[in-house]
Amino acid sequence: MQNVLNGIPLWWYLVVSSALFCIGLYGTLARKNAIALLMGVELMLNAANINLIAFWRYLAPASSGGLAFAAFVLVIAAAEAAVGLALIISIYRTTRSIDPEKLDRMKL
Amino acid sequence: MTIQQVLFIVIALAVLGAAIFVVTTRNLFRAALMMIAAFFGIAGLFVLLDAGLFAVAQVLIYIGAISILVIFAVMLTRGMQGMVPRNSQATAAAVTVAVVFAVLLLLFGPLRLTLDLARWPVISLFAANVSPRDVGGIEWTPPGQAIPAVPDTYIADFGRSLVDLNQYLLPFLLIAFLVDVVLAGAIFIARQRRPAEIVEDRQRQAEEETEEAEAMRRAGVLPGAASLPEGAVASASDH
Known part of the structure; x- marks a missing residue:
């Protein structure tokens, strides 16, 4: 018993978005460059969006809740990118480096 | 296929x-x-x-x-x-990510654990008599049933739900406000500050540092309020 649409079961989408989320998580945790780190965050947000739309299509296509939340995720991603990149450019201007490991000026 | x-x-x-x-x-x-x-x-x-x-x-x-x-x-x-693309934590990160992916595969993958929530000790108190149809007032499609087509008017419905007080008007307004604030903040953070402004900042810091330094700088290079930029630049080069 599972939800299948056009021959594609729902769990295919869930596995793809899990893999995309994990790749983005690795990028966020393991990169040595703040911009690459933000790219990882974007991939994670996209994985969440795939999940939201897939659940909307398979479980509740008549309601617009899934679409609304996917739209909110889209807007949050844009806001996050704007602020994150502004911070990175500002940090680069003052320290000439965007390596997150070297940005420990606020450490006690 | x-x-x-x-x-x-x-x-x-x-x-x-x-x-x-x-x-x-x-x-x-x-x-x-x-x-x-x-x-x-x-x-x-x-x-x-x-x-x-x-x-x-x-x-x-x-x-x-x-x-x-x-x-x-x-x-x-x-x-x-x-x-180098990887930082010093890359190995730990890879292990963490592998574990997370394994857990997600167990939850969603082809051999997924079937969680019968109604049998779990605490959750059963809430989930005993609840069918998916009752959750959130949404008409869920139960597993195994044919999935209905997306309504032709789904874009219009989606647009209406965003401005409907009983649906998503409040989050929509909140997110609009968030984007406003965020864009203003991004511009403020990333803008190129004029040299005079940076100099004023440094000057303010210096003033807070010691009384002697303040006294010396006032006696030395700040003749009046009218010629503040030149005076500020001069004091910064002193600095």
């Missing part, structure tokens, strides 16, 4: 390959370009899910705006591009 299955597999492999390239490559510019490829693939997945509106939004917002922003940031921080 249906044509949709073939399309899904091709697109999914392309997206995952591009994403792996994004997080492993040394060249940031190539990473940004491959990120655009991954976004295109995700737009393809949205088309397969009958959400054409979101495929278009994906192309417009992610590829049209966010990628361009990222590429601009890459170009503005030139000289940071040839460095």
Whole structure:
């Protein structure tokens, strides 16, 4: 018993978005460059969006809740990118480096 | 195999390959370009899910705006591009990610654990007599049933639900406010400050440091309020 649409079961989408989320998580945790780190965050947000739309299509296509939340995720991603990149450019201007490991000026 | 299955597999492999390239490559510019490829693939997945509106939004917002922003940031921080792509925590990160992926596969994958929530000790108090249909007042499609087609007017419904007080008007307004604040903040953080402003900042810091320094600087180079920029520059070069 599972939800299948056009021959594609729902769990295919869930596995793809899990893999995309994990790749983005690795990028966020393991990169040595703040911009690459933000790219990882974007991939994670996209994985969440795939999940939201897939659940909307398979479980509740008549309601617009899934679409609304996917739209909110889209807007949050844009806001996050704007602020994150502004911070990175500002940090680069003052320290000439965007390596997150070297940005420990606020450490006690 | 249906044509949709073939399309899904091709697109999914392309997206995952591009994403792996994004997080492993040394060249940031190539990473940004491959990120655009991954976004295109995700737009393809949205088309397969009958959400054409979101495929278009994906192309417009992610590829049209966010990628361009990222590429601009890459170009503005030139000289940071040839460095080692991994930091010192990369091995720990890889292990963590592998564990997370294994857990997610156990939850969602083909051999997924079937969680009968109604049998769990505490959750059964809440879930005993609840069918999926009751959750959130939404008409869920139960497993095994034919999935209804997306209504033709889904874009109009979606638009109406965003301005409907009983649905998503409040989050919509909140998110509009958030975007306003965020854009103003981004401009404030990233703007190029005029030299005079930086000098004023440093001057203020210096004034707070010691009484002697303040007295000396006042006696030395700040003749009057009218010629503040010149005086400020001079005091900064003293500094």
